[in-house]
Amino acid sequence: MANIEKKRVNFKVFRFNSETDYLPHYIEYEMEVAPGEVMLDILNRIKWEHDGSFSYRRSCRHGICGSCAIKVNGKATLACKDRVMDLVEIFGDELVVEPQNKARAIKDMVIDKKDFWSKYNSVNPFLTTEIDEHPEKENIVMPEEAEKLEEADYCIQCGNCYYSCPAVQVNEDYLGPAALALTWRFNADKRDEAKRERLETVNEIGPGIWDCVKCFECAEACPKELNPIGKITKLHLQTFEEDMAKDNVAVRHAVGFKHSIDKHGILDEGELVKYSEGLIGVLKHVPEAIAMYKKGKIVLPWNMPKSKNLDEIKKLVKSVSTAKFKGK
Template identity: 40%
Template sequence: MAQQQFIIERYNPDTEESYEESFDVDVQPGQTVLDSLNAIKWEQDGTLSFRMSCRHAICGSCAMKVNGQSMLSCQTQVDSAAERGDPIRVGPQGNQNVVKDLVVDVTKFLDQFDRAETWLEPHEGQDPPEKEYRQKVEEFDHWSHASTCIHCGACYSDCTVAAVDENFLGPAALAKAYRFVMDSRDSKREERLQFLSEEQGGIWDCTRCYMCVQACPKDVLPMDAIMELRTMAIEAGFTNNHGTRHHKGFTSGVRKRGRLDEMMLPVQSVGIGRLLTGNISAHKEMMDYTPGAIRLLKSRKLLKIAQRHGANAAGREQIQRIFEEVETEKHHHNVDAEAFGAEFETAIGGH
């Protein structure tokens, strides 16, 4: 038995007062952060509020910040949360309003599932089979990890985009949308991909920061799901967006020179087509780049950019060959799905 200090971020809704309070708890080997919070609540201060239920890391109630990172408190051992002697800081989830102490208002988070219509839409006018739909093991294995979301909100709490944008669908809802896009029983694959790429706050607003992958207590890999949605959305032809243009511009630069072409990328992201057809917002976006360009000019960086560094000649030749080969191979196999498959396999197997 050892003593452990907990510093808890508290909020009293009656006085609207936020404060930190320190508690010392006797901890046994194997004791979790949730056990410790309960010890505080039951033995020291019954006013401390937090959500909990299953204590099996499956109901998703008790996600909170432990030393700044969102995690399930029931799943987190005291020993792993703190170096011996260091206090453990416990606070409410981020990116949501605090109701009381460690309880946050989860409405905004949960509403995103409704918004993304993350439920199965059966095929209209077509009776389901008498028994089950058949699904190949490989098909199921490709998306089933994304169906393990427990809606705990840890990903949303740590999401760097949700932190600045209320309108972002967020990692969990996007991963769940992915799960239905991938499920052959669903009838709305195209509609979903269109919505997710065109909606403000959809797949192209993710920064790829990996916060959600890190925070997720399950193996959902939300960011990977968002990335695969991007690939599928482009493949399905939903390309009239900045994200796709940015991808295409970036990739074509690498194809030509083996390296990123910073000179051309802004124009390609805005869209050469849009600029040529006199799209006003496209021209405005181009104008937005001007002050940045002037600053780069002043700091003598623009010249370097304009030199358009590339791979050496032998390298460029090989790189172009690879681009052509992969393009051909894509006609025969869904190589991109295989790439994601390899990622899930190593990511989940490696845990």
Template identity: 60%
Template sequence: MSTDKISTQKVNFKVFRFNADEDYLPYYENYTMDITSEEVVLDVLNRIKWDYDGSFSYRRSCRHGICGACAIKVNGRSTLACKESMSTMIEYFGNEITLEPLSTKRAIKDMIIDKGDFWEKHAAVTPYLVADIDESPACENLVSPHDSEELDEADLCIQCGACHYACPVVEINSDFFGPAAFVAAYRFESDVRDSDKQRLINVNEEKQGVWDCVKCIECTEVCPKGINPFSKITKLHQMAFKKGVAKSNVATRHAVGFLHSIKRNGVLDEGGLVLYSEGVHIVKHIPVALQMFRKGKIVLPWNIVKSDNLDEIQKLIKSSSTVKF
């Protein structure tokens, strides 16, 4: 029998409340309670409902971190309520904790949101295996351990939506597929049994595809399964070049120009990169470019100082490059 004492701390919870059937605007209610070192965020949600207000609504199911139903935001940080220790939350944020749904603008009732856009984006990337299958096979369709590792744990996604609603691009661009959809796309695009020809094209289209990712890494920070959606987005970039799907646009030229700049100088030529990416459209950036030049952010081509380790950098680029741009 454990003799460890269970410590408690008094915490004030500022909780998002909204009922789409009754309220014109959302509001916040405060609940102050003693929190034990053993509790998780889901315990707090339960206590609010059981001890304070039975109308308080949220989603929950397995309590084992495998279904994703209880995903919410704690002080703006997406998390699974059943997995996140309150001790950790208090360590991060102190004794003032704000509980909100994954997306306040999609709230239906309290912590419950309409995830319709999430499932639409997920379905749009053909999240299933496309292959000609013999209905009466004579043997198993085996996948080698090496080919299986290429999935890079993308098949572990529980579709909780935490990364989707943490993504700033999703918030402002209704066409953007979002990190969870890209993880699903990568999972099947990297499967040696898959023969779909359209999926990779779809996730490379402007506005909706991987090139509109702003590389903020928020999706990776919040994923409760440690999948790293950003790495899958990067691999989809590489697949696009490798399979000849990438189109010449600002985003793809930015990627190519970045490589050329580092290969040529060992350092990034920001002015040259914008010129390479934008082409004749660079004129719209002239006012900003002048400010950057005055601040020393842009260096004229003949004044760029090459890296002292340029030879080593070029060798690293050559040895690590897996696709031809």
């Protein structure tokens, strides 16, 4: 039998019981870890070999049910999929094991996911269509139509993207990447008839797509590589295609971005502020603008250079643009 090289790893594990503890604490467990072991093996060993009261969620052990999501050294992790050795390679041999959101901990790794589920439910997460009770043939979706979903239907509702999203942390109304990816899943389905209703919901400032700060954390966190931010961008485009984009600062920012690239081939930060926030907005930002100018980050409007590939860039912008925003 091949010699399997084990490694000693120190696991510093978050422990908290909301019924008895005022504050959480951490307990350390040092273990020999074999190369093939995943984080769920470690959670099982803590429970089975050290402390039967240790609590965590798991069910399928195959990356399907989404229940075993935790954080390791702050990294969103699907415990039954992520190998310990891969995490050791990134963080070294001390791993801090925590629930997805410490503020929502009920017991150890188990958190209250009510916020996640209520937002998930708020986007009509089901196919809405008139059903013929006695259809004569199947309503088949062709492969090229199914491709438009971009695998959003593979979401396992683990919540890793949601509990890694900084916009959710600062704005409790924000629906978050999972609910928005799900919105895309049904809005891209050609059988669905509730596209505009869902867009009404996700087009609102506060809960909706315009509050995403495009940090790509959700893409990093997703164990199914579903790239939720990509779907949010598709929803931006869909609001334009459906002529539902509203005249607000976020939409003007998106349109101003395109306008600037179309005009200069590169981003004109100053013009973007003017486009998004108007002249009063420009006045508000004068102190920052002076500081940026001094550091050479922006130039005066009349000195704004143009890309030498401007013609190519214009063609590119034209070929991908679907934007319909009144007056722009």
